[in-house]
Amino acid sequence: MKRFVKYGIALGLTACATGLAYAQMKPEDAIRARQSIMRVVALNFGPVSQMAQGKMAFNKDVFTANALRLQSVWAMNVGRFFPAGSDKAVEGSKIAGFTDAKADIWSSPDKFKQAQEGLTQALDKLAAAAKSGDEAAMKAAGGGVGKACKNCHDDFRVKH
Amino acid sequence: MKRFVKYGIALGLTACATGLAYAQMKPEDAIRARQSIMRVVALNFGPVSQMAQGKMAFNKDVFTANALRLQSVWAMNVGRFFPAGSDKAVEGSKIAGFTDAKADIWSSPDKFKQAQEGLTQALDKLAAAAKSGDEAAMKAAGGGVGKACKNCHDDFRVKH
Numbered sequence: 115m116k117r118f119v120k121y122g123i124a125l126g127l128t129a130c131a132t133g134l135a136y137a138q139m140k141p142e143d144a145i146r147a148r149q150s151i152m153r154v155v156a157l158n159f160g161p162v163s164q165m166a167q168g169k170m171a172f173n174k175d176v177f178t179a180n181a182l183r184l185q186s187v188w189a190m191n192v193g194r195f196f197p198a199g200s201d202k203a204v205e206g207s208k209i210a211g212f213t214d215a216k217a218d219i220w221s222s223p224d225k226f227k228q229a230q231e232g233l234t235q236a237l238d239k240l241a242a243a244a245k246s247g248d249e250a251a252m253k254a255a256g257g258g259v260g261k262a263c264k265n266c267h268d269d270f271r272v273k274h
Numbered sequence: 275m276k277r278f279v280k281y282g283i284a285l286g287l288t289a290c291a292t293g294l295a296y297a298q299m300k301p302e303d304a305i306r307a308r309q310s311i312m313r314v315v316a317l318n319f320g321p322v323s324q325m326a327q328g329k330m331a332f333n334k335d336v337f338t339a340n341a342l343r344l345q346s347v348w349a350m351n352v353g354r355f356f357p358a359g360s361d362k363a364v365e366g367s368k369i370a371g372f373t374d375a376k377a378d379i380w381s382s383p384d385k386f387k388q389a390q391e392g393l394t395q396a397l398d399k400l401a402a403a404a405k406s407g408d409e410a411a412m413k414a415a416g417g418g419v420g421k422a423c424k425n426c427h428d429d430f431r432v433k434h
Binding site: 146147149150151153154157158179182183186187189190208209211212 | 306307309310311313314317318339342343346347349350368369371372
């Protein structure tokens with residue numbers, strides 16, 4: 115428990131409730147936070163994307179659960195976890211030994227924010243479609259989410 | 275997008291929709307998946323725990339949003355991301371260079387499952403309390419979640 119609580123404090127979580135900036139977060143913690151959020155997003159979008167493209171059998175329950183979870187997780191506002199100084203891997207860190215963040219994140223903050231907002235809107239549409247239960251609408255909205263992902267990754271994530 | 279979609283496939287996400295085991299996941303991907311889920315859990319439980327202990331001003335909106343998100347994220351079933359062979363750090367991996375998983379996870383699978391179920395129940399209570407809007411009930415339920423976290427970590431996570 116000690117370690118668990120320590121995490122909460124180290125991560126500057128007070129800021130979450132008080133509205134303070136996450137700027138005080140250590141780069142190591144910020145990198146881990148954002149990479150973890152993006153990985154959970156990927157874990158949930160994976161099946162949605164596959165179903166939307168017809169590469170996996172449509173399962174309304176899984177699609178809906180993942181769509182609503184994506185909306186909820188994205189509301190964590192991953193953009194807050196890119197404080198100044200978190201643009202490079204933390205040397206010797208086992209939890210933040212790399213980052214795929216491009217320098218454009220810090221040189222074009224408005225554009226970066228806009229790209230995130232694009233996914234917020236696409237996920238709102240996805241959640242609405244999931245609640246409607248209309249398969250065609252759900253699949254179309256899934257495609258919209260994929261485009262919003264790509265839009266941001268193209269500009270702000272290093273290609274491998 | 276290519277990499278994003280690749281992630282989805284590599285992670286064995288088809289399994290999520292079809293009910294297949296996650297046993298085919300590569301250890302590297304499983305370790306990253308579970309660590310990311312647990313980190314997102316910690317990011318959300320941090321403020322809930324602090325508020326429950328009176329170490330942070332109570333904010334009903336933040337508490338409620340985090341409580342519901344915890345329930346949703348925990349429904350991803352993190353226990354599936356401990357396939358055989360994922361008990362050790364993956365040498366040379368930048369995404370799975372360590373794991374705090376104890377061998378007991380694989381030698382006592384029933385107990386491990388029971389410990390996870392303990393958190394499921396505690397999070398259901400937390401979500402119910404949050405929906406009731408009763409501050410005292412919310413804080414009490416937050417304490418229950420902390421105990422469930424500790425219960426599993428004591429037995430199945432390496433102490434540092």
